[in-house]
Amino acid sequence: MREMTARLRPVYVVCAEVPPDVVGGLGRYAERMMAAMRHLGTSVEVFGATARHGAPRTERIGDVTLHRVRTLGGGRAGGTSRTPAVVLHVARMIGILVFNVRVTVRILRAGARSSGSVVAVHDWMGCVAGILCRVLARTPVVFHVHTRELNAGSSQRRSVVAAGIAALETVQARLAHLIVVPSVGMRDDLVACGWPPDRLRVIPHGFEDPELLRLAALTGDERDRLRMAVRRRYLPGGEGRLVVFAGRLSPHKGVRTLVRAASPIVGKRDDVRIVLIGAQAPRTDENAEVARLIDDTGVGRHVVAGYRFLGSAEVFAHFLAADVCAFPSTYEPFGLVAIEAMALARPVVVGPGYSPEVVGDGAVRCGHDSPEELADALLRCLDDRRFASRLGERGAAHVRERYMWARTAELTLAAYAELAR
Incomplete structure (x- = not known):
């Protein structure tokens, strides 16, 4: 394992949900994976979104460095807000777009163009960064797909936002060198949607907390x-x-x-x-x-x-x-x-x-x-x-x-x- 990963330069990970802003499975995944990767000998730079003022901007966890990027509409904000839902959704979409652009700039400045670097993006919230890194720096990109819940129902009921997210994911899937999913069922669903089967890899999650x-x-x-x-x-x-x-x-x-x-x-x-x-x-x-x-x-x-x-x-x-x-x-x-x-x-x-x-x-x-x-x-x-x-x-x-x-x-x-x- 260590011989195989020795040629890896820093791995740049874009994962919008990171601790302490954990509201679902993606945040739990990030939390456990950072702990599991901390002593494997590969430098991992994780970029996550946050709306908090108190959390440290940068946190070192062994071989893993977590960078929290202040983001409009990030974290748990919005649960009890009196702001109209449409305004909150627009703010969140703008925040995610800006987050991706800022993270892309930081990744490219950090040396993602160098030999051995890989960019890993998680779900649609990291797709813009993945696409930009692939197009601008020709960096190998891994697309982790944990869920497509916004597009899980009938296409006739799909909202404009969900359709836009689906299109973004499709572009990222076509540009990605590898697509990682957690189950055989999800792999089969994506193949049925026309995603490239030769680039889909099943890597299950763990359970230990x-x-x-x-x-x-x-x-x-x-x-x-x-x-x-x-x-x-x-x-x-x-x-x-x-x-x-x-x-x-x-x-x-x-x-x-x-x-x-x-x-x-x-x-x-x-x-x-x-x-x-x-x-x-x-x-x-x-x-x-x-x-x-x-x-x-x-x-x-x-x-x-x-x-x-x-x-x-x-x-x-x-x-x-x-x-x-x-x-x-x-x-x-x-x-x-x-x-x-x-x-x-x-x-x-x-x-x-x-x-x-x-x-x-x-x-x-x-x-x-x-x-x-x-x-x-x-x-x-x-x-x-x-x-x-x-x-x-x-x-x-x-x-x-x-x-x-x-x-x-x-x-x-x-x-x-x-x-x-």
Whole structure:
């Protein structure tokens, strides 16, 4: 590995979402990958967007240097703003464009034209920088595609913004020397869209988080105490059945299907509480939409939504406390939260958006976006404890055999090294 990457000069990474502005999977990926790459002997320069004043502009993490670039509309801003949504969206698009241009200038000045340099861009938010570096400096570019959620639905419903983003991604895909995706399912979807199959490479993500590993190592008594402390927040005396969802409240995450599934579930088990951990994506009204659906379906006594993001430690503690974890996404190229819940040996139910090979036989995968099918899958886990226990054991084994951030980092740097001139 080190011999292969020795010819790499600095790797320049453009990833708009970086810590501490983590609002989704891309930020979690950046956080874990920077930690995994810190001692692999390759200099990695990461450029991320931020709207914060307090975070340090530059942070050294072993071999990785994180550059936070102040960006209009970056970070978590916009969740409770009274500014009209259209203004926020325009500001964000302008901010991303300026961010890309500024980062391109910095990369070119830093020596991206030199032999052995590679530029890696993540999702559409880094495409402009990738295209500019490829055209202006002839630098090899790797395009990491983590999600295409804005274009996951019918093309007839696609907004002008989504269509523009799709066109930008297509141009970047044509210019990129290599396109990296996290799952076979996503690779197949992109091939079906006309992307070049010979340049698509599947490199799965990892699962390890320091807090997750700590919780997984707890003794039986320690685990039981933590589980009961969380369960008592939602269930009288901690007794009953607890279903936990974690993620953004965006439509493709399946939250609305889960809320609609609550009625048939509580019709059979009145002791069930469904906890929604997460909040709306920035510059949306998804919190209010979910709240209205809970009211309209009359399941407010059984569905608890906090409309806020929790820290990793709290999220993992909720997974441990759950009788079953539900992630009913209709579009999910990898699905890190499900992998993390499986790693903790929790029974997991996922939606049709999950690529089958990602969860294997370690989770129940619904074939359709159906509240009835989801309710049946959850009730089976809630009613059959032996089945649920075996499912959790298979899930933990599946994850620990297949996913590791160190392996992801090594495979990623090896892929970059193949392009080094």
